[in-house]
Amino acid sequence: MWSRAGSRRCNIHRRLFSGAARRIEDEGDWLYSPEWWGSESESEFNGNTVFRSVSDKGNGVISVHAYPSSRPNKVHWPETEKWLQQRYGEIYPGYEHSGSFKILGYQWRVLRFNDNTRQSTVKIMAAYRDTEPGSIFIMQQAQCLAIPYVKSMVSLGLSTIASSKYDLIAAVHGKKRMHILCIGHGGGSLPLFLASKIQGAEIHVVEIDPIVISASVQAMGFPGFSVMTPSGERALLEPDTINEVMWKGIHERLYLYETDAEKYVVENNNLYDIIFVDAYDGDDIFPNKLWDPHSPFLNSLSDRLHPEHGTVVVMRLRYLKPQ
Structure with missing residues (x-):
């Protein structure tokens, strides 16, 4: 899923920034909304469903759809990996060199009710520690407000x-x-x-x-x-x-x-x-x-x-x- 997202991310990035006269610093800028809005048509790409369940509180079918994100650019990933490693060392002194963090990519995650209403949109980072390559964790990007x-x-x-x-x-x-x-x-x-x-x-x-x-x-x-x-x-x-x-x-x-x-x-x-x-x-x-x-x-x-x-x-x- 992540490799597929990477190629699609590049295509979206070219569409968004071709001819752009300014650099958008805010990763939650509405300019990026076409990346995560999706479609109501079953024939069009509408993200990968990563969560789906039925509510008994009147909200119908609750689902989360994943879409590739064009930012942050891959050249910035090592900086975040270093930050994760430093945080690990601060919390567990002496163990900062026992494995490294690796980023898999970034995605938009859209919470929907009844496959239609977009209740919430966030950006997440997916990463893992190379000592536990099978253990993937996701982290919501707190600075990114997409709506x-x-x-x-x-x-x-x-x-x-x-x-x-x-x-x-x-x-x-x-x-x-x-x-x-x-x-x-x-x-x-x-x-x-x-x-x-x-x-x-x-x-x-x-x-x-x-x-x-x-x-x-x-x-x-x-x-x-x-x-x-x-x-x-x-x-x-x-x-x-x-x-x-x-x-x-x-x-x-x-x-x-x-x-x-x-x-x-x-x-x-x-x-x-x-x-x-x-x-x-x-x-x-x-x-x-x-x-x-x-x-x-x-x-x-x-x-x-x-x-x-x-x-x-x-x-x-x-x-x-x-x-």
Whole structure:
């Protein structure tokens, strides 16, 4: 699969950049959307299905499709391999020379409901250690936000809270704790981006569908150590070696709960600085109880916000198909 992806990646790269007048630094730029958008036609290439299961939470068939990514260019892979090796040495001093990391490639992974609705898009890196060539691991690229509205949510939320005299810079540098709630998980690009960029961020994520959680961890490279049990404990007592290498310093601040958003908000006593609401069902519909002004959810939401600078960002837009 990876060798096939490599040849296709080169072709897409030529189509995207032939005649381009500028260099696109953002790997999540909408310019790259033709790489992962796919097609509704069975006769056209629509990615390789790497995850598929049926939801019992009203989301229908949940699947993850993989598409080759043109970036990062292969010339940059050794730099990332070196970073992985350095991380391994930092976590396990004295063992930094016991095997090397090798990158297999990069892919887009698209979470779909009912094979149609594109719920989330992330970029993943696939790699392995040469001492264990059969053990491939994937790592979601936290800096890459492929969906424009997700970038808008981040920009709007952070600019709003900064204008409310909240010391955002202190939170970014880990000198101040920032409590964030994300309602709706998808592939996890929003909470992972925030956790990677804001060192003081502690992020709680609420997702009603266990299949979505499984898809994000197994097929979209979201940190598995973030998953919580109903009792409020980590599902994994401790992360394995590879997850520590990839996510140490980040996954400890992510808490992914399988629960209903309304139930969580009504029964929880946590106070949040920012709440992001981005939740859709299998029919691409924003749940009524999350916007009904008389619902327990909205009536309780204000109690979960910091009284001075608490910020809520709600997204109810649909994708726009790339031209």
